[in-house]
Amino acid sequence: MRPGFLLGEVGNGLRRNFSMFVSVVLVTMVSLFFLGVGLLAQAQVSTAKGEWYDRVQVSIFLCTPDSTDAPGCTAGAVTPEQRDQIESDLQGLEPLVTEYFYESNAEAYERFTEQFRNSSALESVPQESIPASFRVNLSDPSRYDVIRAAFEQAPGVDSVEDQREVVDRLFAFLGALSWGALALAVAMVVCAVLLISTTIRLTAWTRRKETAIQRMVGASAFSIRLPFILETVVAALLGAALAVALLWATVRFGISGFLSELLAGESGLVSLVGERDLWLITPFLVGGAVLLAVVTAWTALRRHVRV
């Protein structure tokens, strides 16, 4: 079969089954989009993990007049002497403690009012109930236990909190999001496989006269199947291209644009997935789509087209 004739056959096939062709394109697009979202969410977790872990701190909250249940707070609010003692103990823990700073009750209240400026509950919170704290950076964040053991019972300390726990919950959420997207992607891929099989079956039926003639005059099995396979691959490639375009728009305008501005305004913490991550997964999305199309089409052809 010569390339010109083959392309003509593929073009004819696509025209004759245009609606099925469009549906394969769309299903491929949606399944690859979810697959892409899942992969990007996983990339987000690994991108952010390092940076966030570097920045998270251990917070040592000091006693307020309200804190009574903590063993270090029996005497009420923290005294300046207790605070100095804690600070000198922190200095004694170098080099595990690489850096620390003190956030006074007034600074903490200011940050609190800024964070919850839209909340009506703000007025009912008195300034003295917001604790002062030491924010501590560790050279090895996993050795948080050392800090907890040293300060949990210390006079003037209400509680010791590892921010990593908070961040871990965020990562767990992102992880769940990515697995959810991947699960949807799997469901959509199953849809794509079934739809491609059905499309091949219908196409084989509409072209049964042609294939019967090809078979009769001695065309090889491969050349009878080739136009069907190429049509499916064209649909899959088009679906993959649309999915990548959609993912690009999501990353470009949704994440790099909207979300990063939003988060940078809040904390300046977050490094987000970008176009580079998308280009890294693109070959896998496109290659996967083509592989899926070829394998599904070949299997369906073996069942539905006699050669």
Add this chain to the structure above:
Amino acid sequence: MITMERVSLRYAKADPWALDEVDLDVRRGEFCFVVGESGSGKSSLLRLVILEQRPSRGRVLVAGHDLGELAPRRVHLLRRQIGTVFQDFRLLSGKTVHQNVAYVLQVLGASRHEIRQRVPETLDLVGLKGKGRRLPHELSGGEQQRVAIARAMVNKPPILLADEPTGNLDPDTSEEIVAILDRINRAGTTVVMATHDTTIVDHFRKRVVQLQDGQVVRDQAEGGYRQAVLP
């Protein structure tokens, strides 16, 4: 060219034999009618030759291929050596006469030059000169069958099988069609034609192989449709 040795065929174990211990030898360049009533096994015999069906028992040799030993992926090479014509023409309705015939060469990867040369040549052979641009529905039944013959012959196969090619045609047209097959045969192609058209068989006086209940009951050179009863 076509040899069958003790060939039997049944489609399912519970079925009666469609062909029962058939021995047949069609030599290169022969013209052979296969006659018999409906269900006598004519079409089954042709299906074995193009390997649409493998025999339950026995050996089939076609154009030098032992079909029992032919791997499935090489079956298409056998089919390139056999042209096939059917009662219902099987033309592609959306393609012109020329395109219908050219389709075969395109599928088999012939060059444009070859197609430009061989399609008109073959249409000429079957008496359709100048009708290349017509669509099948614009042609009479006889003309459509000529297109089908041109399509079967355009690749110049050494064997031509015709399964009831005159079944849908009136007597005069039938005669014209068989005359074309006869002409093709005289040019060297081996022709096997299954038919139950009495007039045609009696008129052309070729070798006749008669089947009845899957068995060859007569194999006669220059025979008529029915065995002549001697006085």
